[in-house]
Amino acid sequence: MKYAQTRQVMAIAPVIPVVVVSDAASAVEIARALVAGGIRVIEVTLRTEAGLAAIEAIAQQVDDICVGAGTVWTEAQAEQAIDAGAEFMVSPGIADDVNAVAQARDIAYLPGAQTVSEIAHLKRQGVTATKLFPASVVGGPAAIKAFASVFPDLVFCPTGGIKEDTARDYLALDCVPCVGGSWLVSADAVAGGDWEAVRLAAERAVALSDS
Numbered sequence: 039m040k041y042a043q044t045r046q047v048m049a050i051a052p053v054i055p056v057v058v059v060s061d062a063a064s065a066v067e068i069a070r071a072l073v074a075g076g077i078r079v080i081e082v083t084l085r086t087e088a089g090l091a092a093i094e095a096i097a098q099q100v101d102d103i104c105v106g107a108g109t110v111w112t113e114a115q116a117e118q119a120i121d122a123g124a125e126f127m128v129s130p131g132i133a134d135d136v137n138a139v140a141q142a143r144d145i146a147y148l149p150g151a152q153t154v155s156e157i158a159h160l161k162r163q164g165v166t167a168t169k170l171f172p173a174s175v176v177g178g179p180a181a182i183k184a185f186a187s188v189f190p191d192l193v194f195c196p197t198g199g200i201k202e203d204t205a206r207d208y209l210a211l212d213c214v215p216c217v218g219g220s221w222l223v224s225a226d227a228v229a230g231g232d233w234e235a236v237r238l239a240a241e242r243a244v245a246l247s248d249s
């Protein structure tokens with residue numbers, strides 16, 4: 039069982055941008071803008087029809103970015119995402135079938151948890167890195183501190199309700215190498231094709247790792 043790759047993905051940038059795309063062409067533009075701003079990782083959710091095609095397009099057309107699939111719930115979705123070029127997978131909660139595919143195909147995987155019992159379940163499955171979702175609702179940095187006290191060997195990628203002005207509070211914790219968030223790629227920027235706004239948001243996100 040290899041989970042080192044998950045921590046490698048988490049080390050790429052202080053923020054994993056989570057995107058919901060409506061077409062593959064704009065997904066490629068988003069990915070290029072993120073790379074131009076210094077963020078070389080992107081999680082494309084499978085919440086839209088375009089998700090898989092977007093992952094494939096980014097994998098084929100954008101250099102120097104680690105593309106992953108988010109909102110992966112089923113074995114079939116996991117297989118399709120990896121075949122499309124996903125280098126990591128994310129689930130908002132526990133999805134044992136997806137974990138099994140991740141292990142079988144030796145790919146990075148970040149499953150979500152909200153409670154101590156869910157984290158304990160993931161740990162029993164061999165998971166050493168989990169996302170906390172929705173982080174702001176579950177209790178924010180204070181909740182992560184409490185979870186870390188009983189799971190000192192785990193790292194977290196809190197996601198959900200985190201913004202540019204609150205990300206540092208999470209990143210200040212030793213057990214949080216990165217956070218996830220959709221704020222870098224706003225719906226307005228995508229609707230207006232404002233890739234410069236995405237690039238600038240990515241630049242500011244890179245700066246979050248400055249102490």
Ligand SMILES: O=C[C@H](O)COP(=O)(O)O
Pocket residue numbers: 056197198199200218219220221
């Ligand atoms: O739907 C949730 C996103 O995946 C991440 O949450 P966010 O939009 O609050 O950053």
Ligand SMILES: CC(=O)C(=O)O
Pocket residue numbers: 056081083107108109110128129130171197218
């Ligand atoms: C919330 C998230 O990251 C996901 O949908 O996978």
